[in-house]
Amino acid sequence: MACAQKLLYTASPNLMPLTLLILGGGAAGFFAAITAAETDANAQVILLEKSRQLLAKVRVSGGGRCNVTHACFDPAVLAQNYPRGGEALRGPFTRFGPRETVAWFESRGVRLKTEPDGRMFPVTDDAQTIVNCLIDSARRAGVEIRTEAGIESVERSESGFEIRLRDGEGVRGDRVQLQQVALNLVLNAMDAMRESGTRDRILVLRAARAGAKTIRVEVRDSGVGINEGDMAKIFQTFYTTKPDGMGIGLAITRSIVDVHGGRLEAHNNPDGGATFSFTLPIGHDGGHDGGHDGP
Numbered sequence: 001m002a003c004a005q006k007l008l009y010t011a012s013p014n015l016m017p018l019t020l021l022i023l024g025g026g027a028a029g030f031f032a033a034i035t036a037a038e039t040d041a042n043a044q045v046i047l048l049e050k051s052r053q054l055l056a057k058v059r060v061s062g063g064g065r066c067n068v069t070h071a072c073f074d075p076a077v078l079a080q081n082y083p084r085g086g087e088a089l090r091g092p093f094t095r096f097g098p099r100e101t102v103a104w105f106e107s108r109g110v111r112l113k114t115e116p117d118g119r120m121f122p123v124t125d126d127a128q129t130i131v132n133c134l135i136d137s138a139r140r141a142g143v144e145i146r147t148e149a150g151i152e153s154v155e156r157s158e159s160g161f162e163i164r165l166r167d168g169e170g171v172r173g174d175r176v177q178l179q180q181v182a183l184n185l186v187l188n189a190m191d192a193m194r195e196s197g198t199r200d201r202i203l204v205l206r207a208a209r210a211g212a213k214t215i216r217v218e219v220r221d222s223g224v225g226i227n228e229g230d231m232a233k234i235f236q237t238f239y240t241t242k243p244d245g246m247g248i249g250l251a252i253t254r255s256i257v258d259v260h261g262g263r264l265e266a267h268n269n270p271d272g273g274a275t276f277s278f279t280l281p282i283g284h285d286g287g288h289d290g291g292h293d294g295p
């Protein structure tokens with residue numbers, strides 16, 4: 001089978017930092033990603049670009065020199081240059097106009113010069129200066145940049161958004177077995193939260209890339225957590241912490257993950273409860289779903 005790869009991004013401020021996806025690695029995407037990452041240092045900002053090259057249009061902009069902005073510092077006057085939509089642009093130009101643009105680049109070591117007609121270019125006369133500045137700023141701010149990551153669809157889900165990539169990559173494996181793995185972890189999490197007796201029962205299911213060739217699925221609960229003494233034994237056959245348990249669920253779960261070339265792990269969350277996660281290798285499969293192929 002080929003489970004089409006899905007990345008589920010959640011925004012659960014109580015449990016984990018905000019995860020923000022920026023779609024498109026052009027000038028707008030970079031500026032948004034840098035601003036977001038610099039505004040919230042805890043946020044995980046990921047920029048997804050479908051092509052191999054970042055900032056492709058910036059490289060050729062202004063005849064290869066990049067006309068960054070215009071030396072017109074009055075938002076009302078500047079807006080008059082846009083007969084269609086000028087009114088709508090007055091607000092944005094007031095909040096972040098040419099003056100702020102010049103300062104933004106200067107604070108990053110890029111000086112701009114003004115030509116007689118008012119156009120502003122980097123003093124280097126080279127668009128690569130702007131490309132380097134945007135990429136360096138994004139990296140310094142901790143933005144995770146992924147190329148060849150075209151987005152096929154974006155759908156709203158209960159806990160955030162579900163993003164489907166169009167690169168045809170998928171996880172090869174037995175669909176029923178992998179469903180059992182996820183279901184077993186979810187049922188365990190629900191049992192752990194029932195045992196804890198707390199009113200805040202929060203279960204977070206998260207799937208995301210954990211590297212170029214790996215996907216990680218996490219099941220995080222707000223339950224009783226795992227006794228440190230049990231941690232080393234919970235995956236052993238016939239070992240159970242449940243009064244009516246047989247001690248085979250997690251052992252089977254681990255062997256299924258092992259057979260698929262992945263790894264099952266568990267840890268206690270710093271703020272209570274436990275997280276079970278498993279990795280699976282990603283491969284190109286043409287995107288079809290061909291039944292229970294096995295790995």
Ligand SMILES: Cc1cc2nc3c(=O)[nH]c(=O)nc-3n(C[C@H](O)[C@H](O)[C@H](O)COP(=O)(O)OP(=O)(O)OC[C@H]3O[C@@H](n4cnc5c(N)ncnc54)[C@H](O)[C@@H]3O)c2cc1C
Pocket residue numbers: 023024025026027028029048049050051055056057058060061062063066067068149150151152
């Ligand atoms: C020849 C030329 C010269 C120009 N010169 C200037 C200039 O000097 N100054 C100026 O201000 N403007 C110039 N422009 C306009 C310039 O293109 C824009 O200012 C700027 O590049 C727009 O940036 P953007 O991020 O909005 O869009 P884009 O640069 O088009 O970026 C969008 C990005 O999203 C990616 N993408 C699209 N769909 C998906 C998907 N499904 N999944 C993932 N990624 C996706 C694309 O590959 C692209 O990299 C020029 C344009 C051209 C063509």
